[in-house]
Amino acid sequence: MFSDYGQIFVFMLVAIAFVLVAFISAIILSPRKPNISKDATYECGEDTVGDTWLRFNFRFYVVALIFIIFDVEIIFLFPWAVVFKELGMFAFLEMVVFLFILILGFVYAWAKGDLVWDKPSPIIPKLDRQIFKAD
Amino acid sequence: MNNFTEILKSINSFLPELSVITTLLLCLIADIIIRKKSPIVTIIAIAGLLVSAYFVYMQSAVQESLFSGMLVIDPFAVFFKYLFILSSIIILIFFEFSNEIKESTHKNEYSYLILSLVLGAFLMASSVNLLMMYLSLELASLTSYILAGYSKSEKKSSESSMKYLIYGAASSGIMLYGMSLLYGFTGSLDIYEISRYLATNPTPNAFIYLTMIMIAAGLGYKTSSVPFHFWTPDVYEGSPTPVTAFLAVTSSAAGFSLITRLFLTTFLGSTQIVDGAFSIIAGIHWQEIIIVISVASMIVGNFVAIWQKSLKRLLGYSSIAQGGYMLAGLVVADTIGLTAMLIYLSAYLFMNLGAFFVTILIVNKLGTDDIEQMKGLGYRLPFVGVAMAVFMLALSGIPATVGFIGKFYLVTALMKPGAGYLWFAIVLMLNSVVSLFFYLKVVKSMFLERADNTDELPGIKFSVQSYIILILLLIPTIFFGLYFGPIVKLAESSAVLFGIR
Secondary structure, eight states, X not given: OOOHHHHHHHHHHHHHHHHHHHHHHHHHHSOXXXXXXHHSOOSTTSOOOSOSOOOXXXXXXXXXXXXXHHHHHHHHHHHHHHTHHHHTHHHHHHHHHHHHHHHHHHHHHHHTTTTOOOOOXXXXXXXXXXXXXXX | OHHHHHHHHHHHTTHHXXXXXXXXXXXXXXXXXXXXXXXHHHHHHHHHHHHHXXXXXXXXXXXXEETTTTEEEOHHHHHHHHHHHHHHHHHHHHHHXXXXXXXXXXXXXXXXXXXXXXXXXXXXXXXXXXXHHHHHHHHHHHHHHHHHTOSTTOHHHHHHHHHHHHHHHHHHHHHHHHHHHHHHHHSOSBHHHHHHHHHHSOOOHHHHHHHHHHHHHHHHHHTXXXXXXXXXHHHHHHSOHHHHHHIIIIIHHHHHHHHHHHHHHHTEEEEEEETTEEEEOTTOOHHHHHHHHHHHHHHHHHHHHTTOOBHHHHHHHHHHHHHHHHHHHHHTOBHHHHHHHHHHHHHHHHHHHHHHHHHHHHHHHHSOOBGGGGTTHHHHSHHHHHHHHHHHHHHHTOTTSHHHHHHHHHHHHHTOTTSOOHHHHHHHHXXXXXHHHHHHHHHHHHHTOOOTTTTTSOOOOOOHHHHHXXXXXXXXXXXXXXXXXXXXXXXXXXXXOTTOO
16 A cells, blocks of 8 residues: 555654654643642652753763774774685785874874873862861 | 775776875874974975876876766866866965964864865765765865864854854755655665666656755755855854865865756766757756756845955855856756856856955955955055956956856856746846946945045055965966966866766
């Protein structure tokens, strides 16, 4: 009756309808008696502390990006190693070129100082007088 | 092993791209070693581009398919490769002149960013596979996002980079969706296969329109055509001026190469050219979409440019309008139209780069690109002012400049008897009249208006090198306007797409 895409379309319609029916029936049928503990953010029964929007240090992303590059390198190296014997010298040179470009990129990131992990220099609060007297 | 030997064979014809890649790596190594701003890196980049130009020249008359039908070499691609190499060499020189770049904390990074965009543009000009098209477009786009935010300390530059990135990501996403629909329907990513399928199987019109509009969204963003142009003025204003010139010329030329190849090849009924006209599958009217985009670009570009106060924004809207003119060459779908488009692109290269070079010089001295601030400037820098006047007249298409030749050939192509595009030619000409107003507004501000204290202000001097570059850009703008044989001949021999004859 339907082509392949037609079936996907029907599936999509059913999926949308399912969500809508679930939501609308919940709105219509559910009783509404809000109180403070019901409105609170759910954190496994604990009281909420602080903000959920934490800031990550940007350097994590740089390290993650460099990790991905070397991760992809492994994906290329595996099939190459499997058929290495049949391909011979040319494949070896090819891979040397590839690794050279990759390592050049790594050296570049290094030379530009992107891998330097600055240690935070927090200002430790100091007091002029002692809190507990030594006597 | 069969594929393996084919890849090996293809590498021999891949030398222009390979030399660009090698140069890119050399520049990178040189930058790491030198560690400070130095012209050596730029010289390496220019030398590498010249080597690449030599390899491109060796492929002048070749028609070949590479990497199992991923890329092709044909005169059309070769023409665009010349265009990319020439414009990026000029822009590499621009970078040496701009103060905006000198003040930036990055030193030589622009040289290999430019090379990477050139590589993307090379691949865009020669790819015939939907995936390859998308990948090359992304390579070019990602580099241009970085270039747009080149002056990191400038808030405007970062803002323009961010806007460009978000807009680019959205439109290339839409284009990818259109491509996936086309693949889902025809079962192939190769545009020749797709055209064969569409020619033999009846296809619902609504589907074709949907995919065409989606693909046009991605490509229209690259060529900054209306209604996908919203990034253009902001990015042009915010980026450093040499980057703006690069985006306006090289990057949009790459977009035109892709849009032309994609639309002319994908919807072909047969690969025979009859009387110079490409045979398009009956019932598929892709020209209608291009006409809408083209007319909208001309009208919006020209009319909005009238109100601009910033010279870079004005040039931004001007390039939207110019893009509209160039798409007119595609609408006719014959070799004359294609030739006219190529002629216009090469004319556009000289006059637009000239206008941008004058902008760089003025921004260096004034520190602003506000047209109001340029009152009476023509008397303080007479030669540069006159040069600007020439470039502005060329952009509006006044005879005896190269811009006129471009428009002349476009209008001739549109007035082909029986094609029914006469009204389109008239719209194009009326738009040129409108454009004359804002192009001359710049000249008027420089020469006819005077600031209160013009006479007291000292004349502005530039270095000898800047005058030489300016003259080198002025000569082709005027010379090819008077003696346009070579350009026309080159364009005529280049209007050949792979596999269509």
